[in-house]
Amino acid sequence: MPHQTLTRAAVAEHNTPDSLWCIIDHRVYDLTDFADAHPGGSVVLEQVAGTDATETFYNLHRQAILQKYASLSIGVLEGETPEVIVPQPGDLCPVPYAEPLWLRPEFKSPYYNDSYWRLQKALRVFVDTHVYPEAQERERDGKYISQELIDRMAAENMLGLRLGPGKHLHGKILPGDVRGEEFDYLHDLIQAQEFNRANARGFQDGNMAGMVISLTAILQWMGDEGVKQRVAEEVLSGRKKVCLAITEAFAGSDVAGLRTTATKTEDGKYYVVSGTKKWITNGMFCDYFVTGCKTEKGFSVILVPRGEGVDTRLIKTAYSTAAGTAFVEFKNVKVPVENLLGEEHKGFAVIMSNFNHERFMMVCAVVRGSRTVVEECLKWCNQRIVFGKKLIEQPAIRQKLARMISHVEANQAWLEQIAYQMNNMSYAQQAKSLGGPIGLLKSYSTRSAHEIADDAVNIFGGRGLTQTGMGKVIEGFHRGYKFDAILGGTEEILADLGVRQAMKGFPKSML
Numbered sequence: 001m002p003h004q005t006l007t008r009a010a011v012a013e014h015n016t017p018d019s020l021w022c023i024i025d026h027r028v029y030d031l032t033d034f035a036d037a038h039p040g041g042s043v044v045l046e047q048v049a050g051t052d053a054t055e056t057f058y059n060l061h062r063q064a065i066l067q068k069y070a071s072l073s074i075g076v077l078e079g080e081t082p083e084v085i086v087p088q089p090g091d092l093c094p095v096p097y098a099e100p101l102w103l104r105p106e107f108k109s110p111y112y113n114d115s116y117w118r119l120q121k122a123l124r125v126f127v128d129t130h131v132y133p134e135a136q137e138r139e140r141d142g143k144y145i146s147q148e149l150i151d152r153m154a155a156e157n158m159l160g161l162r163l164g165p166g167k168h169l170h171g172k173i174l175p176g177d178v179r180g181e182e183f184d185y186l187h188d189l190i191q192a193q194e195f196n197r198a199n200a201r202g203f204q205d206g207n208m209a210g211m212v213i214s215l216t217a218i219l220q221w222m223g224d225e226g227v228k229q230r231v232a233e234e235v236l237s238g239r240k241k242v243c244l245a246i247t248e249a250f251a252g253s254d255v256a257g258l259r260t261t262a263t264k265t266e267d268g269k270y271y272v273v274s275g276t277k278k279w280i281t282n283g284m285f286c287d288y289f290v291t292g293c294k295t296e297k298g299f300s301v302i303l304v305p306r307g308e309g310v311d312t313r314l315i316k317t318a319y320s321t322a323a324g325t326a327f328v329e330f331k332n333v334k335v336p337v338e339n340l341l342g343e344e345h346k347g348f349a350v351i352m353s354n355f356n357h358e359r360f361m362m363v364c365a366v367v368r369g370s371r372t373v374v375e376e377c378l379k380w381c382n383q384r385i386v387f388g389k390k391l392i393e394q395p396a397i398r399q400k401l402a403r404m405i406s407h408v409e410a411n412q413a414w415l416e417q418i419a420y421q422m423n424n425m426s427y428a429q430q431a432k433s434l435g436g437p438i439g440l441l442k443s444y445s446t447r448s449a450h451e452i453a454d455d456a457v458n459i460f461g462g463r464g465l466t467q468t469g470m471g472k473v474i475e476g477f478h479r480g481y482k483f484d485a486i487l488g489g490t491e492e493i494l495a496d497l498g499v500r501q502a503m504k505g506f507p508k509s510m511l
C-alpha cells in the first residue's frame with residue numbers, strides 16, 4: 001500500500017481482525033497480516049484495532065521495534081508529526097546521565113580536546129553501524145565474531161588502538177583522523193567505552209579481548225625481533241588471533257600456584273610445554289597462546305602456537321559462548337626458545353606489567369555498562385505506568401536511581417583522573433604509583449556494578465530476568481558484571497593490593 005495521509009476517522013473503520021489498523025506516535029500501522037506473528041499475541045492487537053495505541057505500545061516496547069517493523073506503517077495522520085526521537089548511528093543519547101559529562105553540551109572538562117571528540121564520534125558511528133548488530137546476533141547464537149568484522153576493524157586500525165598507546169600506532173591514522181602518535185590513555189578510555197556500547201558482555205570479550213591482554217606483552221617483552229614483528233603483523237591485520245593463557249584449574253589469581261611446565265630440550269633449542277589452562281578467553285579460536293609456565297628456576301612466559309599437542313575445549317560460562325572461553329591442554333608441545341617473552345624464570349615481570357592496562361580497560365567497560373543500565377532504567381521509569389502513574393513518580397524508585405547515578409558518575413570521574421595520571425607517567429612509574437589506585441578503582445567499580453545490577457532488576461521486575469524484550473540489557477548486565485569482578489584479579493585481591501601499595505609509601509615520621 002502506498003504511504004498516505006490518513007485521518008483518525010479513517011483508521012477507526014479498520015477495527016476488525018480482517019482489517020486491523022492502529023495509530024502509534026502519529027503513524028498508522030496495518031497489523032492485519034502481522035497479528036498472528038506478533039510475539040505478544042493477536043488478541044491484544046484486536047483490542048486496540050482502529051484506535052490510538054501509542055500509550056499502550058510504549059508501555060511494552062521500545063522505539064527500535066518500530067524501526068525494525070517500519071514496513072507495517074502505511075501512513076501518517078493528517079496535520080500530525082511523529083514525536084518520538086529515532087536515533088541515528090553516531091548520535092549522542094539525550095537521556096540525562098546516558099553520556100559522561102564531557103559529552104554533554106552544557107558541561108566543560110579539563111581533560112578532553114577536539115581530538116578526543118573526533119575519535120569518539122567516529123567510533124560511535126562504527127559501533128552503531130557494524131559492531132552492535134553483529135554483537136547482538138552473536139550474543140544470541142553464541143557463535144564467534146565474523147572475520148568480516150575483524151577485517152573491517154583491522155582496515156581502520158581499530159585492532160591496534162585497542163592495545164592502548166604505543167609505538168605500534170606510530171605513523172598510523174586512526175578513526176576521527178587522530179594520529180597514532182597523539183593517541184593517549186584518554187583516547188584509550190574512549191575506545192573502550194564506545195566498544196562497550198555493543199551491549200553484549202560475552203561478545204565483547206569475544207571481540208579480540210584476548211589480543212588486548214596478550215599482544216601488549218608480546219610487543220613489550222618478545223626478545224626475538226623477527227618473531228615479534230611477524231606475530232604483531234599477523235594479529236594486527238586480523239589474520240591471526242592471540243590470547244593470554246595463565247589461569248588454571250589449580251590456580252587463578254594465585255599465579256605462583258600454576259602447574260603447566262616448560263622444559264628445555266637437551267640441545268637448548270626448544271621448550272616442551274605440558275599442562276592445562278582454564279577460562280582462557282578467545283582460546284577456542286586463537287592461533288597463539290601467551291602461556292604462563294613453570295620453568296626450572298621460576299616462572300616464564302612463552303608464546304605457544306596452535307599445532308600438534310594443543311587441544312581446546314569450550315567452557316560454557318554464565319555469558320555467551322561468543323567469548324570462545326576455553327579449557328586448553330598442552331601435551332608435550334615443542335616451541336622454539338625464540339618464543340620466550342622477557343627473561344627466562346622472570347615471567348612475573350611480564351604478567352605484572354600487563355595487569356594495569358587490562359584492569360584499566362575493564363574499569364572503562366564496566367563503568368560504561370553501568371551507565372547504559374542507568375539509561376535503560378531512566379527510560380523505563382519514564383515509560384512504564386503502574387498503579388496509574390509513571391514509575392518515575394514513585395519516591396522509592398527515585399532513591400534507587402539516585403544511588404545508581406551517583407555510583408556511575410563517581411567511578412567515571414575517578415577513571416578519568418587515573419587516565420590523566422597515566423598520560424603523565426612512564427610505564428614504570430605507572431606500575432609503581434598506579435597499580436594500587438587502579439586496583440581499588442576496579443574493585444570499587446564492580447561493587448558499584450553489583451549494586452546497580454541489583455537495583456535495576458528490582459526496577460524492571462520480571463523483565464530484568466528475561467533475555468528478550470525491554471529488560472534484556474538489564475538481564476545481560478546482571479548475568480555478566482561478575483566477569484569484571486573476577487577476571488584480571490578479584491575484588492578482594494585488588495582492594496588488598498590498593499591498601500598494601502599505599503602502605504609502602506607510608507612515612508615513618510608519622511609513626
Ligand code: HEM
Nearest residue numbers: 029039040044045048053056057060065069072468469470
Ligand atoms: C507496529 C506494532 C507492533 C509491533 C511491530 C510489535 C512487535 C512486538 C515485538 C517484536 C514483541 C516482542 C518484544 C520483545 O521480545 O522484544 C512484542 C511484544 C508484545 N507486544 Fe507488540 N508490537 C506491536 C504493537 C503492539 C500493541 C499495539 C500492543 C498492545 C495493545 C502490543 C502488545 C504486546 C505485548 C503484550 C507483548 C508482550 C510483551 C512482554 O512479554 O513483555 N504490541 N510486540
